[in-house]
Amino acid sequence: MSKGVKMADEKKLMKALADAILSYDSAAAEAAAKEAIKRGLDPLEAIEKGLSPAIEEVGKKFEKMEIYLPELMLAADAMRSSMSLLLPLIPKGKALSKGTVVIGTVQGDIHEIGKNIVSNMLMANGFEVVDLGVDVKTSAFVDEARKSNAKIIGASALMSSTIGSQKDIVDYLTSMKVRKKHAVMVGGGPTTGEWSKEIGADGWGEDAATTVKLANRLVKRK
Amino acid sequence: MSSFAERFRVMEPKDFIKDSDRKKIHSAALDVMETTGVKVLSAVARESLKRAGAVVDEKTNIVSFPTDLVESLLKKIPSKIVLAGRTEEYDLPLDRRHQYHTTDGCGISVWDNKAQTRRESTLEDIRKTAVLSDWLPYLSIYEPMVVAHDMPSKSHVLMGLKTAMENTSKHIETESTTTADEARAQVEMAAAVVGSKDELKERHYLSAMVCTVSPLILDGGATDAAMVWAENHVPVHITGMASMGLTGPATVAGSLVVNHAETMALACAMQAHEPCSPILYGSVQSSMDPRTGAYNSGAPETILISIGDVEMAKYLGLPCSAGGIGGSARIPGLRVSIENSILTSPLVTAGSEVMNGIGLADGSTLLSYEQMMLDHEIVALALNSQRDIEINDETLALDVIKKVGIGKNYLSEMHTVKRVRDFYLPMLWDMSPFEAWVEGGKKDLMEVAGEKASKVISEHKPEKLDAEVSRTLTKVVDDF
Numbered sequence: 071m072s073k074g075v076k077m078a079d080e081k082k083l084m085k086a087l088a089d090a091i092l093s094y095d096s097a098a099a100e101a102a103a104k105e106a107i108k109r110g111l112d113p114l115e116a117i118e119k120g121l122s123p124a125i126e127e128v129g130k131k132f133e134k135m136e137i138y139l140p141e142l143m144l145a146a147d148a149m150r151s152s153m154s155l156l157l158p159l160i161p162k163g164k165a166l167s168k169g170t171v172v173i174g175t176v177q178g179d180i181h182e183i184g185k186n187i188v189s190n191m192l193m194a195n196g197f198e199v200v201d202l203g204v205d206v207k208t209s210a211f212v213d214e215a216r217k218s219n220a221k222i223i224g225a226s227a228l229m230s231s232t233i234g235s236q237k238d239i240v241d242y243l244t245s246m247k248v249r250k251k252h253a254v255m256v257g258g259g260p261t262t263g264e265w266s267k268e269i270g271a272d273g274w275g276e277d278a279a280t281t282v283k284l285a286n287r288l289v290k291r292k
Numbered sequence: 293m294s295s296f297a298e299r300f301r302v303m304e305p306k307d308f309i310k311d312s313d314r315k316k317i318h319s320a321a322l323d324v325m326e327t328t329g330v331k332v333l334s335a336v337a338r339e340s341l342k343r344a345g346a347v348v349d350e351k352t353n354i355v356s357f358p359t360d361l362v363e364s365l366l367k368k369i370p371s372k373i374v375l376a377g378r379t380e381e382y383d384l385p386l387d388r389r390h391q392y393h394t395t396d397g398c399g400i401s402v403w404d405n406k407a408q409t410r411r412e413s414t415l416e417d418i419r420k421t422a423v424l425s426d427w428l429p430y431l432s433i434y435e436p437m438v439v440a441h442d443m444p445s446k447s448h449v450l451m452g453l454k455t456a457m458e459n460t461s462k463h464i465e466t467e468s469t470t471t472a473d474e475a476r477a478q479v480e481m482a483a484a485v486v487g488s489k490d491e492l493k494e495r496h497y498l499s500a501m502v503c504t505v506s507p508l509i510l511d512g513g514a515t516d517a518a519m520v521w522a523e524n525h526v527p528v529h530i531t532g533m534a535s536m537g538l539t540g541p542a543t544v545a546g547s548l549v550v551n552h553a554e555t556m557a558l559a560c561a562m563q564a565h566e567p568c569s570p571i572l573y574g575s576v577q578s579s580m581d582p583r584t585g586a587y588n589s590g591a592p593e594t595i596l597i598s599i600g601d602v603e604m605a606k607y608l609g610l611p612c613s614a615g616g617i618g619g620s621a622r623i624p625g626l627r628v629s630i631e632n633s634i635l636t637s638p639l640v641t642a643g644s645e646v647m648n649g650i651g652l653a654d655g656s657t658l659l660s661y662e663q664m665m666l667d668h669e670i671v672a673l674a675l676n677s678q679r680d681i682e683i684n685d686e687t688l689a690l691d692v693i694k695k696v697g698i699g700k701n702y703l704s705e706m707h708t709v710k711r712v713r714d715f716y717l718p719m720l721w722d723m724s725p726f727e728a729w730v731e732g733g734k735k736d737l738m739e740v741a742g743e744k745a746s747k748v749i750s751e752h753k754p755e756k757l758d759a760e761v762s763r764t765l766t767k768v769v770d771d772f
């Protein structure tokens with residue numbers, strides 16, 4: 071229990087956080103986080119007991135087809151609004167993020183719809199995501215991963231003429247002798263599980279939901 | 293008019309959206325163009341638009357289009373053009389009374405029907421599909437259907453185009469160009485075929501698909517290329533892809549507004565850059581799969597929104613290449629054929645003049661020779677069911693009716709002998725009895741289609757391209 075906050079109060083604050091996510095309401099999520107901070111709720115607990123169970127519930131509803139992608143995206147937005155206030159208050163070392171994922175669409179490719187969905191879902195599921203956008207150079211993926219100490223690099227490619235850059239990322243990591251430090255996951259239309267194996271990547275994500283499972287596996291492996 | 297084009301003559305288009313509603317969509321799009329603006333990532337296009345009078349924010353690259361400017365630039369676009377074949381026989385007039393289908397383009401794998409699996413596409417697939425397309429009677433336009441993975445990535449698009457030019461006499465549409473240099477090289481190639489660059493301005497032997505990036509962006513590379521196409525009067529199919537709920541609003545009307553604004557923005561940029569350059573009002577809009585966001589080209593909303601695009605092309609009085617077939621099923625066969633059958637007819641009725649998409653499944657990524665044949669059959673059925681119903685003395689056949697009188701039949705009348713030739717007979721099936729099917733080895737339609745495709749590819753000899761021209765093409769590819 072958070073110091074100095076009455077049990078009943080704490081329950082109410084947690085419920086406000088969860089309700090905001092469950093009703094896909096970013097403004098309410100921001101307000102609930104502010105209120106929680108003001109009332110002295112421990113930010114780590116606010117996330118772990120308030121927000122996280124709610125977003126997991128949303129995820130389950132999505133898997134059961136009770137809700138569609140737009141609700142999921144809104145829930146992720148709401149999650150972000152709370153998190154951006156709570157996260158900075160958590161002392162380093164107590165980091166609760168599952169880890170950082172550096173994501174982008176490879177060089178020469180500007181398809182971004184799938185990548186954006188994936189990065190939203192990862193954020194909603196507790197990953198810190200650095201989205202480098204589209205047409206991203208191989209070196210930029212790796213430089214950013216090193217800078218932000220990312221556990222995972224995610225590379226999206228929608229064209230058979232650009233998927234080669236996914237291999238370049240793996241090779242570049244190897245040549246820099248940091249291959250073990252960053253797991254590489256690949257995705258996008260023309261990619262397959264086979265392709266991922268062939269280029270020595272650590273996994274392939276068929277869609278956003280499987281990618282979250284994959285990312286969870288990859289960070290546990292470390 | 294050549295007899296080839298006559299094959300594609302259809303009845304007068306029917307209107308699905310009334311003029312007052314088209315006007316609402318148009319006004320909404322003009323509002324968006326002026327107030328929200330469109331981000332134009334091509335410096336060349338921005339410069340031309342600025343010179344014409346658009347308001348360009350150099351920091352954000354957002355261009356605001358005053359309504360007067362839009363209206364005056366749109367007036368410059370030719371309302372009727374002819375897409376030329378390598379030979380005049382294959383010329384295709386766009387005059388609202390003809391309806392053409394292209395092959396789909398840029399697939400990345402090929403269906404192996406025997407093994408029920410996919411393999412990577414190669415240059416040989418471009419050659420084979422070009423030969424088959426040259427032969428298929430109801431196919432009008434060839435787009436290099438796949439990516440030639442066995443070619444160097446730098447020149448694979450040019451190699452694909454060269455192979456297409458050498459293996460079919462039909463009009464060619466190029467799809468995958470996203471740099472000005474690649475566009476220039478293709479202009480040189482097309483010029484070599486028709487005789488010269490000047491000649492190419494008159495004979496539109498090559499046309500190009502250029503996509504906008506929804507919502508409200510004109511990409512840098514593709515738009516740079518569009519400026520090159522404009523300079524050389526290569527007709528551009530402006531192909532917005534706003535997908536309902538994802539890159540466009542979740543309503544048909546809202547997504548039409550977004551696409552209309554993007555289409556007019558690129559059309560204006562081209563007219564500002566090169567007045568009177570030919571344009572087709574295109575689009576392959578769709579709805580997303582609401583569960584995953586996946587591209588859902590076979591959805592019923594896709595039909596509605598494509599019809600809407602055709603209506604907006606009619607509103608502007610522009611040639612139209614909106615909508616297409618190309619089912620979203622992951623493998624070829626029954627589901628793609630169902631999707632494509634449903635997609636085709638309403639668009640023919642609405643009056644889309646060029647429709648994209650014969651032969652690829654899985655959202656335009658998987659080539660199937662079998663599906664090519666099935667789609668061709670679907671297109672032929674759609675065209676032949678949309679013919680003008682001729683009413684005149686000869687077709688009323690009053691003489692014959694009186695002559696045959698009561699209770700007999702019309703079989704042995706000269707009128708019948710002559711007119712029965714117009715009846716459409718499918719290529720892949722006939723009305724033979726069940727026993728004939730058993731004796732023929734109980735083949736399913738995919739098998740029949742595949743065998744027919746293989747036979748045509750091995751037997752059909754397309755008209756050869758002049759050897760000197762071929763050498764020029766090789767040189768352009770090698771120098772690239």
Ligand code: B12
Pocket residue numbers: 173178179180181182183184185187188223224225226227228229230231255256257258259260274275276277278281397398399400439467468469470501502503504505506514532533584585586587654655656657
């Ligand atoms: C929409 C679209 C566009 C839009 C993109 C808009 C945007 N802002 O992103 C526009 C119009 C701009 C466009 C442009 C072009 N396109 Co395009 N496009 C498509 C289309 C129809 C759908 C792609 C899409 O958004 N799908 C929906 C999303 C949700 O699915 P997704 O991307 O697959 O993502 C999912 C998974 O793959 C996975 N995933 C995605 N990324 C990642 C990353 C990681 C790390 C992981 C684990 C998982 C993962 O999860 C996602 C969610 O489920 C495809 C056809 C198709 N069937 O894919 C063609 C397609 C990809 N395009 C193609 C082409 C050729 C082009 C152009 C060259 C056309 C032109 N003439 O301009 C240009 C290329 C520009 C460039 N330099 O990149 C070809 C590519 C062929 C090839 N060579 O491989 C395709 C296959 C269509 C075709 N046959 O012509 N395109």
